[in-house]
Amino acid sequence: MTILDKIIQTKKREISDSKSKISLQQLKDSEFFERKTISLKETVKSKSGIIAEFKRKSPSKGIINDKVSPLDVASAYENFGASAVSILTDKDFFGGSFEDILSVRKHINIPILRKDFMIDEYQFYEAKSIGADVILLIAACLSPQQVQEFTQLSHKLGLEVLLEIHTEEELKHLNSEVDLVGINNRNLKDFKVDLQHSVNLNNQLPNDVLSVAESGIYNIEDFNYLKEKGFDGFLMGEYFMKHENPGNKFKEFTFNITM
Template identity: 50%
Template sequence: MKDILSEIIAHKQTEIELQKQTVSLEQLREQAGNIIRENAAHRRSMKQALAASSTGIISEFKRRSPSKGWINEAARAEEIPASYEAAGAAALSILTDEKFFGGTLRDIRTVRPLVHIPILRKDFIIDEYQLLQACIVGADAVLLIAACLSPEQCSTLTTQAHELGLEVLLEIHSPSELSYINKEADMVGVNNRNLGSFVTDVENSFRIARQLREAPHRAVSPLLVSESGISDPETICRLRAAGFRGFLIGETFMKTGHPGETLKEFIRDSLSIDN
């Protein structure tokens, strides 16, 4: 079975080096510094938004995936994310990988002035360069994937993200990655998708949550986010009971003709189950 993650990371390394030839790391640092000075007070906390939300839903803007191909090729950043906010999303996840997911950084730049909720840059982040990009286009948080990074790289990127005013959603997908969790991570996401085969199994969130609870001497109790494979409100209720406060959902909404309306119905059904 082809390891999709390895293919993505190899391409990402090449992509970043080409970008650096056009705009240097030093130039990006200067741009980011200007942004921080101008907009430091306008950052939105994704962690606080999820903790305070009655739904905790992070609605994802995603046009395609490596396993499914095009999900919504014509999806417009000018329309769908704002409809997610209107429907009650607590936060947004915006895919910015172009080759494999059909997204770009322009999507975040387009969406930022149209919404007031936090935006997560979802990409395969392996370099400070990508954190600077996220800061410049207006993201509030970034995804760091344990499977892409060593613990040392993850720690360094987390520190760099915080220096830029960005929160970190640390993603794990297996028990072997529990050691990545430390007090520096703002949120911990459990990916229900196998990053080699891209097959989803939502039970992975329940397994990891149980292991977190049972881990001896674990002083860190992060805000937990379940990612991928969530397609019905009843699953949300079960995940909340297991300790999750964030629920990242993309394809369930994006594959429909009106993602915002689908989210609104999903939230209504979820709240009716809770009551």
């Protein structure tokens, strides 16, 4: 069983538990459910292109940074030019929670990506209820039909979709309704990073698709290489979060890429 298999197994139990405690109607009655969302497609084009992530830990790295608050980090990300903030809501494997998004939502005016393992319609209503603007669909744990159905549901709720792929086979998951395609530089099954593999996949995407390089971007050279190879956006978390002050690290990084 891979790490991804374990995560999905745990996620199914988590969703079942959530459904028993909070009804769909309660989610629809929440404070943020009728809120107008902010477009990631627009901010990726108009700002730095960086989707800066708040992440406490990961299965591959363990604890990355559990000393800083989501609000402090997300506010700094916005102030220094991030196109969006990605916030992990998976508790067991990434140390996240819904509260991490709720604590930030009223204080920033850029999109929030709910980053989680979305496998059930219920989770999309959750995402809308906590103030997310974008959701992540991971091809590795969904069928092409599920991607289509979940994309349509997301749009019905006013949410945009970032579809994550890693293999040529997963190109079959792409459909014309997906808003952005993320290419994960890290293989979710063994967590190895290969930037050239991602570039090769990006070259196979339709020209009109906004592409996002995800994970494994560890320095300005990696960023510049991927930008030169045609990526529109860049999802980065560990590079900033492993520092004592992620916001300052983000500021330093954006200053250097614009020099």
